[in-house]
Amino acid sequence: MTDAGVGGRGAGRVDAGSAARALADGAADGTAAEVASADVLVVGGGPAGLSAALNLARARASVVVVDTGRPRNAATLRSHGFLTRDGISPIELRRLAREELHAYDAVRVLDRSAVARIETDADGFVATLTGRAAAASPVLSARTVVVATGLRETLxxxxxxxxxxxxxxxxxxxxxxxxxxxxxxxxxxxxxxxxxxxxxxxxxxxxxxxxxxxxxxxxxxxxxxxxxxxxxxxxxxxxxxxxxxxxxxxxxxxxxxxxxxxxxxxxPTWHAAHDFLAPLAPDVDADGHLVTDRSGRTSVRGLYAAGDAAAPGPQQLIVAAGQGARAAAVLVQDLLGVRTAH
CATH class of the missing domain: 3.50.50.60 (FAD/NAD(P)-binding domain)
Structure with missing residues (x-):
């Protein structure tokens, strides 16, 4: 990545290998050993978040995924409509995606953890973590953020x-x-x-x-x-x-x-799951969903959203995964200072 930073923030280059090694010093079960920094913080480990992480890693960005491990569709035995995976359990789909991410040293997944708050700083964003990861690494710095937290539902x-x-x-x-x-x-x-x-x-x-x-x-x-x-x-x-x-x-x-x-x-009724963004005050619609352009950019420069977090209701898994991939591609172009059309 270049020194340009998103939207001219002037963040210095984050070396994917060194950031990943700092995170890799943590335990293999998803805890981090020290305060770490990365090019991208992905909040949410569902199809949108994991798809974004995969495509970002392939673009040589360092990525940290923070995942609570409590997906909305945890009760679903089989999901449908995902090409080559029709009928797969959503949990199994996530497991397969995690396995694929293991091939990329610049990706770290922090399990059973959550983001309590995200604020801006001179280099981008600072996230305060809770849960398992917070014990060793309560703060994470990132140049950019992808929100893929999905929705909460009430039956x-x-x-x-x-x-x-x-x-x-x-x-x-x-x-x-x-x-x-x-x-x-x-x-x-x-x-x-x-x-x-x-x-x-x-x-x-x-x-x-x-x-x-x-x-x-x-x-x-x-x-x-x-x-x-x-x-x-x-x-x-x-x-x-x-x-x-x-x-x-x-x-x-x-x-x-x-x-x-x-x-x-x-x-069900659905509720947006991004209270941690309150300090950033991104634009939301009447139902609380993040407002984005067609590429996943929110009203806050450097903040992106994919999947159900930026939709009026739950989508098929394949659609969410596609949105994660698209947001990743646009984010990489933005980091390089190559602005794509909204």
Missing amino acids: PDVANLRSFYGMSVFSCVACDGWELQDTPVALIGETSDLADRARLLTRWTSTLTVCTNGASVIDPVDEAELVASGVAVERRAIAALEGERGQLAGVRFVDGDSLAVDGGFVR
Whole structure:
């Protein structure tokens, strides 16, 4: 990397090998032995973050990935739509990505760690760490930062919903609609876009019941349209889900009635997971997602975002990985002072 720095900050060149060796002095389980510096700090070890780290390493940048080890999709048994990896466990996908990163000495992954705060300094950014890495290396300096923290999700308040989530109840229609095609399906949610999600689901099944769990989120016009297309709308509150060993068999309502189904979809609410950026005050949209240009640049020079952190809702893993790769390519050009079009 050159001495130009991102946006003319004037940061000195960080040697990838020396930075990696300083980090490598830590334990192999992901702790660091001393305060370290790197060209890039990647916050988040999902597909977007790991893809960014891989492509940055191949561009000879030194990279530190900070990962809590608590991915949003940890309950998902199989992910779909990732070319050459259709049906793979998201956890296995992350493991394979980590193995590939081992070939690059300039990459260090700090496990079971988190970034508590990021501030600017004369050379770029300073991150305060918590968790396992903080005991030996509580502060990390980086010329640039890629935020790939994804989202936090809150499920509807339905007893034992998590007993089925990721096994026979899913949140991503595009990811898992194929497995439930032409079967009786329940769509559970309490958000204003529930009718739109129901319309999307009719692509896969004609036996669909929308369950609002007592919430007034589908107006009479939408309900009439759904019913006319063969979609049932059930407004009663849900007492619990029925089934065994993660396989959903029915939805039981508070009055004791049950709806027989073979699986379901749920509409969570999602929340941005980047409180640690508060000192930088990047631009966010009405829902708290980071605002970026099409290349992943945020409103703060040297700060980039990829994956769900910069999207209105969860994306397929392959899309998040692609965004991580693109942000990496643009970041490298910016470090060299080669500005690409927004």
